[in-house]
Amino acid sequence: MRVVVVGAGLAGLTAAVDLMAAGAEVKVLEARDRVGGRMHGVPISTSVMADAGAAYLGARHTELLAMIEEYGLDLVATDMVGGSTFLVSDQRRTSASRLPPLDVVALGDLFDRLEGLVTQVRPDAPWQSQDASRLDRLTVARWLEDEVEHPDARIFCPLFLGEMMAADPAEISVLHMAFYLRSGGGIRYLNAFEGGAQQWRIDGGAHLLCLALADRLGDRVQLGVRVCAIKQDVDEVVVQCVSPGDGVSSEYRADQVVAAIPPLLAQGIDFRPGLRVPRATGATGRGCAIKVHLSYPAPIWRAQGLSGWSVSDQGPLLSTVDDSPPDESAGILTGFVTGAAASAFSVLSPNEQRVAAISQISRLFPTLPPPTGYSVTDWLADEYSRGCYAALFGPGDWLRLGPTLTEPHGRVHWAGTETSLEFFGLMEGAIRSGRRVASELIRGAELVADTRKVMTHDISR
Ligand SMILES: Cc1cc2nc3c(=O)[nH]c(=O)nc-3n(C[C@H](O)[C@H](O)[C@H](O)COP(=O)(O)OP(=O)(O)OC[C@H]3O[C@@H](n4cnc5c(N)ncnc54)[C@H](O)[C@@H]3O)c2cc1C
Incomplete structure (x- = not known):
C-alpha cells in the first residue's frame, strides 16, 4: 500500500511511523522547512x-508518555x-x-455553571448532547452576558478560556467550550499543574519528540512541499504540491492519503471530487x-x-x-x-x-x-497552523462538522488533533488521531488482501 501523509506534525508523523511499521510505502509531505508543526x-x-x-x-496523556519513553526522552x-x-x-x-484575587463566591458559581455544561456534553458525540443545537448556536460571550452577572466572573471567564483554549469567548460556541473542557479531562484536570x-x-523541548519520529522515517519525510490539490479516481490518488521556496510543482501518486493538517488548512486544498462536507466553515476560528x-x-x-x-x-x-x-x-x-x-x-x-x-x-x-x-x-501570523493551540469551533460548527470529522473522503483519511474526540487540541489528541488513522488504513489493506486471497482461492478451484 502506498500512502502519502500530508503534514509532519505529531499526528502525521505518528501515522507515518505506524504505517511504515506495518509495511506500507510511506511519504510524508510537509510545507515548512522543519517537522513538528505546532511543536x-x-x-x-x-x-x-x-x-x-x-x-x-x-x-492521563498515556500515548504521549509511552512515546516519550520509547524515544528515550525525559x-x-x-x-x-x-x-x-x-x-x-x-x-x-x-x-x-x-486563583486571582476576585470574588471567591462568584468564581465558585462560574465553575459550577461550567461544570454543569461539561457534564451535559457527550464526549463521544458532542453534536448529540442534550440541548446540542442551542448550545452550538450560542457563543460563550453571549452566554456570559445572559447568564453570568457578577463582574468578577465576567473578568475571569475570558482569562480562563484564554489560558485553557487560547479562545476569545466571542468566537466559540458554548458546545465547543464544554466539549473541549470535557475532552481534555475536565476543568480541574486541565487547569492543574501538580x-x-x-x-x-x-526536557529539551517537545519538538524533540517530532525530530525523533522524523529520524525514524528518514528520507520518507519531504520538507518544503505544500500540498495544494488532491485528486482521486477509482485506481489511485494524485497529490499535487508546490514548493513555497521556489514555486516548483511536484506530484505524488498513492493508494491512500492521510491529511494530518488543521481543518482551516484542509479546507484550502483543492479536492477532486470535492468534499461532501467541509472541514471548516466561516465560523471556524483559528485560536489566538x-x-x-x-x-x-x-x-x-x-x-x-x-x-x-x-x-x-x-x-x-x-x-x-x-x-x-x-x-x-x-x-x-x-x-x-x-x-x-x-x-x-x-x-x-x-x-x-x-x-x-x-x-x-x-x-x-x-x-x-x-x-x-x-x-x-x-502563531496568528503562522500560515501553516491556523489554529493555536487548536482550531476553535464557532457557532454551528459542531452540528455541521462533527458527525463527519473522521469519515474518509474516498481515499483521503483524516488525522490531526482536531479530529480526536479524546484530548482534542492537545498533543495527546494528535497522537491518538495518528494511531486511529493508521489502524483504519492497515485494517482496510488487510481486508483487501483477505478478499483477494478468497477470490484467488475460489477461481483456482
Ligand atoms: C502556543 C501553543 C501552545 C500549546 N500548548 C500545548 C500544551 O501545552 N500541551 C499540549 O498537549 N498541546 C499544546 N498545544 C497544541 C499542540 O501543539 C497540538 O495539539 C499538536 O501539536 C497538533 O499536532 P497536529 O499534528 O495535529 O497538527 P500540526 O502540528 O499543526 O501539524 C500539521 C502539519 O501540517 C503542515 N501543513 C499544513 N498545511 C500543509 C499543506 N497544505 N501541505 C503540507 N503540509 C502542510 C504544517 O506545517 C504542520 O507541520 C499548543 C499549541 C500551541 C500553538
Whole structure:
C-alpha cells in the first residue's frame, strides 16, 4: 500500500511511523522547512531551548508518555513552588493561591455553571448532547452576558478560556467550550499543574519528540512541499504540491492519503471530487496564542519566594509560567498572550511588542533585572497552523462538522488533533488521531488482501 501523509506534525508523523511499521510505502509531505508543526523549539542560549508551541502534559496523556519513553526522552516537572503574582485592576498582589484575587463566591458559581455544561456534553458525540443545537448556536460571550452577572466572573471567564483554549469567548460556541473542557479531562484536570494536564514538560523541548519520529522515517519525510490539490479516481490518488521556496510543482501518486493538517488548512486544498462536507466553515476560528519568552541568567524569582506564575486582567501577557530548565542554567518566564489580547498584540510593531511585554513584566516582578533575552512566537501570523493551540469551533460548527470529522473522503483519511474526540487540541489528541488513522488504513489493506486471497482461492478451484 502506498500512502502519502500530508503534514509532519505529531499526528502525521505518528501515522507515518505506524504505517511504515506495518509495511506500507510511506511519504510524508510537509510545507515548512522543519517537522513538528505546532511543536517547535526556539533557542534561548546555545544550550537551552524553550517551547514556542506545545509544552505541557499530564499523567492521563498515556500515548504521549509511552512515546516519550520509547524515544528515550525525559520529563521535567513544571515548577510551581512559591507564591503567585496578580495584576488585577492595576493592583499588584502576591498570594499563595493560583486563583486571582476576585470574588471567591462568584468564581465558585462560574465553575459550577461550567461544570454543569461539561457534564451535559457527550464526549463521544458532542453534536448529540442534550440541548446540542442551542448550545452550538450560542457563543460563550453571549452566554456570559445572559447568564453570568457578577463582574468578577465576567473578568475571569475570558482569562480562563484564554489560558485553557487560547479562545476569545466571542468566537466559540458554548458546545465547543464544554466539549473541549470535557475532552481534555475536565476543568480541574486541565487547569492543574501538580497532578493535572500541565504537570510536566519534555526536557529539551517537545519538538524533540517530532525530530525523533522524523529520524525514524528518514528520507520518507519531504520538507518544503505544500500540498495544494488532491485528486482521486477509482485506481489511485494524485497529490499535487508546490514548493513555497521556489514555486516548483511536484506530484505524488498513492493508494491512500492521510491529511494530518488543521481543518482551516484542509479546507484550502483543492479536492477532486470535492468534499461532501467541509472541514471548516466561516465560523471556524483559528485560536489566538502568542508566546513571549523572557530569559534571565537564572530563575531569580524563586529566591524571592515566587513561582513565576502570574495572571493579569490586562494584556499583553495574561499569564506567565516558569519554564526554566531543570539545572537552572537559565531562568525562563513564558508569557501567554491569548484570545483578543493576542489579536491586538499581533498588529503591533516588534518594538512596540517588546516595550509592552517588558514593561508589563517589570510591573509584575518589579525586583527582577531587565531580561537578558527576549523572543516572540506569533502563531496568528503562522500560515501553516491556523489554529493555536487548536482550531476553535464557532457557532454551528459542531452540528455541521462533527458527525463527519473522521469519515474518509474516498481515499483521503483524516488525522490531526482536531479530529480526536479524546484530548482534542492537545498533543495527546494528535497522537491518538495518528494511531486511529493508521489502524483504519492497515485494517482496510488487510481486508483487501483477505478478499483477494478468497477470490484467488475460489477461481483456482
Ligand atoms: C502556543 C501553543 C501552545 C500549546 N500548548 C500545548 C500544551 O501545552 N500541551 C499540549 O498537549 N498541546 C499544546 N498545544 C497544541 C499542540 O501543539 C497540538 O495539539 C499538536 O501539536 C497538533 O499536532 P497536529 O499534528 O495535529 O497538527 P500540526 O502540528 O499543526 O501539524 C500539521 C502539519 O501540517 C503542515 N501543513 C499544513 N498545511 C500543509 C499543506 N497544505 N501541505 C503540507 N503540509 C502542510 C504544517 O506545517 C504542520 O507541520 C499548543 C499549541 C500551541 C500553538
